[in-house]
Amino acid sequence: MEVAEVLPQFADAFAFEEFNRMQREALPALLEREENVVASAPTASGKTALAELAICKALADGGTALFIAPMRALTNEKEDDWDRFEELDYSVYVVTGERDLNPRRARRADILVMTPEKLDSATRKHDSRRYDFVTDVDVCVIDEVHLLDADRRGSVLEVTISRLRRLCAPRIVALSATMPNVDDVAAWLDAPDETTFEFGDEYRPVDLNAGVKTYTHGENTFADKYRRLYRALDLAEPHLREDGQALVFVSSRQDTVRAAEKARDEIAERDVPMGARGDYDFHTESKDLENETLRNSVLDGVAFHHAGLSKNDRDLVEEWFKQGLIELLFSTSTLAWGVNLPARCVVIRDTKLHDPLEGEVDMSPLDVLQMLGRAGRPGYDDVGYGWVVCDTAEADKYRRLLRDGKEIESRLAESLETHLNAEIAMGTITDLDDVMDWLETTYYYVRGQSKPEEYDFPNLRTRVRDCLEGLVERGFVETGEDLSIEATPRGVLASKYYLRLETAATFADLCDRVAESDGAGVSSPSSSAERSSPNARAAGSRGDATKSGRRENGASLGTDDVLEAVATAVEFDSVSARQDERDAIDAVLVGVDTDEFDPGERKVFAILRSAASGTTPNALRSDAWVIRRNATRLVSALGAFLDRFAGPHAANLSRRVEARIENGVADDAVGLTAIDGVGPGRASKLAKEGLSTPGDVLGAGVTELEDAGLSAGVAERVYEGAQSLPAVEIDWGPFPEAVETGENDVREVTVRNVGEPARAGIRVTVNGVEMTSTACYLRDSETVPVGVFGADADALEFTVSVAFPAEPLVPIVEQRTVDII
Structure with a gap:
């Protein structure tokens, strides 16, 4: 069955000319019916074409297609791969958080191409103008x-699909x-039997011979990696000697490089005929x-592949592997989910990996099966060989996985409160x-009916009521006399910023403490070096309201x-500090009281503190990198909490901390x-020339900026x-x-704001005690009353602080001293 016969207008959108047996059987359900479709098929059997068929039908009907990729790295891959649609005048747009x-x-x-997390957001x-496009989707393909069944990510996919189905x-x-x-x-998904497909191993283009090989576990983790590497090479060597190819999966980007370097030496030592x-x-x-x-x-025929390589290098490695010029390839699991690069022999060297946020975790069973599925090259091999290398204690677990597969469970119960909120x-x-009603739209509900005891299904209503009561007790939800349910501002912010509820509660408690403390925010600077001049006209001229350190000078x-x-x-609860990191952590935190922190918290604190400088x-x-990326999201969320509950000055401090973590500037x-256009490099260059604020930049003018090292x-x-x-002038009258x-x-x-309008907070203090505070949209000017009174003191020091x-x-800060006579 040729593509050109079935879909003449989309023939150029496919990377092949004929559909295979699996694709032919699913084709009528995708093109001739309207119902939802579920298809399960072995890795490398051609499932991507089923996605493309569904997309083509939607496009032919004048609709919009959404493709949900399992990870961010694959969204970029789809963008490149689907240039074929662009050439047919259909636009492809990738939406990611990056x-x-x-x-x-x-x-x-x-x-549209999105990850589950981005679609959830x-x-x-x-209902905002920015994201209203998600309500105009005609077909949604879940790859x-x-x-x-993935830890944490699984529940996101589940509730997001349920929500999308309700929306459009x-x-x-x-x-x-x-x-x-x-x-x-x-x-x-309400897919009828006629559009539900379970294609077995007989649809694999190449038979798979999969098994488990053990190694002797030692006390040294570093040495264990090499024990597993030599085991992997033992398994790959017979195939390499027969001009076959081997793909070895390891746990990290760094390990792909180290394993490839070590393997080159070992291959040479064993005198395996490889290389070009x-x-x-090729040279x-x-x-x-x-x-x-x-x-x-x-x-030497050995290479490595990971998402940290440039696109140019990844593309070349993939092409050379397809051509057989690279015979032994070390990769992270991302490759198993993305580009179809089969090999005669696939070895999973590492079944555990280090997650910066979770510590050491087991590789997902789904990842294991996905990687093994890459074994066998259609058209070249009659059989593919796949091996899991693991410790003897875990061998039976992986043998069961290979024998029985993995049923797909719901993970919603693990984060029910968060998603319900x-x-x-x-x-x-x-x-x-x-x-x-909402729960009945979830996979959790369906799976609970299949396994009522394991999912505690008989007590579902009680569990939901307990969950709601917990949300009310913690201030995320409030109930009315008519038993109605409504989110509080705390609950809305927790949802908007994807916060774990424990974190949202901690942020709210901090806001309460700040609001209740003297000054309801950040105290004014006390040293003359931190004060701005009386007639400063500057967007953010000097006058920082804080010093590094907790609650210094009354702040x-x-x-x-x-x-x-x-x-x-709690988002960082599972972070662990390795032994070789502890000296660096101690050096960063010299003089900082972290007695109550556990080692993981100290590590995150040290990374954030050092990143800020x-x-x-x-x-x-x-x-x-991972910790900073997650931390900036959390700091941004904390800023929103502070803005809502503690005031503009506290929110401004949080915004500055966020910018420092992102840019590493003083x-x-x-x-x-x-x-706009000033990153850490330019900021450092300007600061070295004495231009530390936007106000300084305005005062300097273009010529002086060029003198400071910027091009014209x-x-x-x-x-x-x-x-x-915004640029502020303060008139004391x-x-x-x-x-x-x-x-x-x-x-x-x-x-007065003589720059661009912006939200602002204006605070007046006298001798460090807040007299008045106001939040406003500062377009032109705002007048605030200041009471001058003869108190029992030698002098009154009035401070006006403006923060955005x-x-x-x-913050822009000016002071006046009034003597009491």
Whole structure:
């Protein structure tokens, strides 16, 4: 059955000319019917074409298709792969958290590509203009639906699909590797028998011979890796000697490099005939590789592949492996889910991996099966060989997995409170009956009917009521006299920022403490070096309201308070500090009281503290990127809590801490990062030249910016960027220099914004005690009353502070002293 005969207008959208047997059997259900489709089939049997068939039908009907990729790395892969659709004038748009969303492009896209997490976020905000495109989806293809059983991520996929079906009722096409309980997934998605397919191993293009090999576990983890590596090479060697190829999966990017280097030496020692050093053309092509280690390795027929390589290097490795020029390839599990690179022999060297947020965890059974599924090259091999290398104690577990497969379970019960809170925050649940209606749309409900005892199904209603009561007790939900349910501001923020409820409660408690403390926010600076001049006109001129350290100089909130709240969040509960990291952690935290922190919390705190100054020690860098990325999201969420519950000054501090973690700049120069186009490099360069704030940039002008080392074009853009920020002047009016004891007077201070309008907080304190505080949208000017009174003191020190909660600008601070006579 040729593609051109079945879909003449889409023939060029497929990477092949003829459908295989599995695709032919599923084709009528996808093209000739409208019902939802569930298809389970072995890895490498051609499931991607089923997704493309469903997409083609939607496009032919004038609709929009959504493709849910199991991980972010694969969204980019699909974008490249589906250039074929672009050439047919259908637009493909990838929506991920790493890219700035263009809502206009998303609305106009014919094919959207998203991860479950991003789709969850978008559907929670579907009623906003920015994300309304998610309500206009006609077909939703779930790639690798067995992700439902993944720890944490599974529940996200489950509730998101349930929500999407309520929002716009798209056709669902769910694809999966082999799963024993495909009928449960079909029942969840209302796919009839006629459109539910369970393709067995007979549909594999190459038979799979899979097994488990053990090694002797020692006390040294580092040595164990090499024991497993030699075991893997023992398994691969016979195939390599017969001009076959081997794919070895390891646990981390760094391990792919180390294993490849060690394997090169071992292959040479064993005198295995490999490599293409005599191939002049390949020798020349290898110079195109950007990674030097990889360049040195590929000529010996050994390479490595991971998401951290440049796209150029990944593409070359994949192409050379397909051509047989690379015979032994070390990779992370990402490759198993993405590009179809089969090998005669597949070995899983590592069944455990280090997760920066979770510590050492077992590799998912789904990952194991996915990787083994890459064994066997269609058209070249009659059989593929797949091996799991593991400790003797775990051998039976993996033998059962290979023999029986893995039923897909629901993980919703593990995070029911969090997801229930999100639905209530969106307004889709307003009473207990709504909760039950919502649950009936989940895979959890279907699986509970299949296994009532394991899922405690008879007590489901009681469990839900307990869950709701817990949300009410913790302040996320409130109930009315009519038993209605409504989210509190705390519950709405927890949902909006994807917070674990324990973290949201901690943030709310911190806000309460800040609001109740003297000053209800961040205290004014006390040293003259931190004060701005009386007539400063600057967007974020010097006058930082805090010093690093908790509650210094009477401040109710300090930088370390923000870092501590994030470092001790439950999102980082499983972070562990390895022995070789502890000296670096101690060095970063010298002089900081962390007695109550556990080792993992100290590690996160140290990474955040060092990141804020751009000095992360080498020993902490392997986990720093992931921890920083998650921390910036949490700091942003904390800023929203502080803005809502504690005031603009506290929120501004959080925003500055967030910018420092992202950019690694000093506290007094962080305001520069508010300028569009100024990152850590330019901020540091300007700060070294004495230009530490946007106000300094405006005062310097383009010529002085060029003198500071910026090119002419960049200097002009930076100057224009500084002009687009708020800039404040404080007019004290006829403020007295002295007042008699017992005399009272009310004066007015005017805060003028001569820059761009922005939300602001204006606070007046006298001798460190807050007199007045106001939040406003500062468009032109705002006048605040200031009471001058002859108190029992020698002098009164009045401080006016202006902070912008949404910008990392240092607060503008001015002071006046009134003598009491």
